[in-house]
Amino acid sequence: MRYTEFCRLNRFAGRTDYQSYFDFEKWVHGKSNNAYETLPQLAPVIKKLGLELLIIANAPYSQEDEISALNPRFVKYEHSSSRQHIAESDILLNPRSNKAGFRYKSNNKSVVAWKLEVPVAVTGDDIDRLMEPDERNREMEKCAFVEEEYSIEKSVQQYRDIICRIKGLITEV
Numbered sequence: 639m640r641y642t643e644f645c646r647l648n649r650f651a652g653r654t655d656y657q658s659y660f661d662f663e664k665w666v667h668g669k670s671n672n673a674y675e676t677l678p679q680l681a682p683v684i685k686k687l688g689l690e691l692l693i694i695a696n697a698p699y700s701q702e703d704e705i706s707a708l709n710p711r712f713v714k715y716e717h718s719s720s721r722q723h724i725a726e727s728d729i730l731l732n733p734r735s736n737k738a739g740f741r742y743k744s745n746n747k748s749v750v751a752w753k754l755e756v757p758v759a760v761t762g763d764d765i766d767r768l769m770e771p772d773e774r775n776r777e778m779e780k781c782a783f784v785e786e787e788y789s790i791e792k793s794v795q796q797y798r799d800i801i802c803r804i805k806g807l808i809t810e811v
Contacts, residue, residue, distance in 0.1 A: 672740075674701045676733035681705050683762035687769065691731075694723055725754045729768055732758050752784040 673693070681704030684691055691710040693699050698712040713723060724730060730751035734740055748758045757777035759765045767773045786792075 672735075673699065673705075674703075675735045675737065675740075677705045677731070678703050680731060680733055680759075680762050680765065681708060683765045684708055687765070689765075692723070692727065694720060721750065721754065724751055724756055727756055729765065730756050730758050731765075732760055734760055749784055749788055752780045753788075755781050 691708055693710045694713045694715050696715050699705060699710055732747050751758050757768050757774050759768055
């Protein structure tokens with residue numbers, strides 16, 4: 639089961655065209671038990687601010703807890719529309735956990751959101767901070783970072799370097 643959680647806030651200016659990203663073929667989601675582990679920590683701030691929570695998943699959020707008490711809106715996950723839902727959201731929630739299984743989790747959802755010029759909140763404090771337009775604009779600086787650091791050209795070169803190192807053709811990258 640896959641999930642992505644979103645928190646809809648007031649729209650803000652400054653986002654550019656994200657159409658070019660919709661052709662990207664990989665969209666990585668976590669498993670539903672991750673949502674049950676991570677989302678409840680954000681419930682107090684979502685409730686305090688009266689925000690709407692949208693959860694995209696293969697099945698509705700079914701754990702009876704603080705999140706289900708918020709009556710989140712559910713949208714069935716479909717590969718073809720997941721990025722559109724992200725682009726239409728105002729903040730992507732990507733909370734973490736202290737459990738061992740989260741130690742090596744990627745930041746793929748955050749990178750996708752930044753690519754689509756959507757700010758990312760990891761903690762309740764982040765959600766509070768992103769209520770301010772200046773903070774949302776500062777978060778958008780990560781879009782340029784993603785363009786530079788997560789480019790296909792850079793990834794291709796990194797893979798070439800790794801392959802060469804494995805083959806023993808070079809010793810340093």
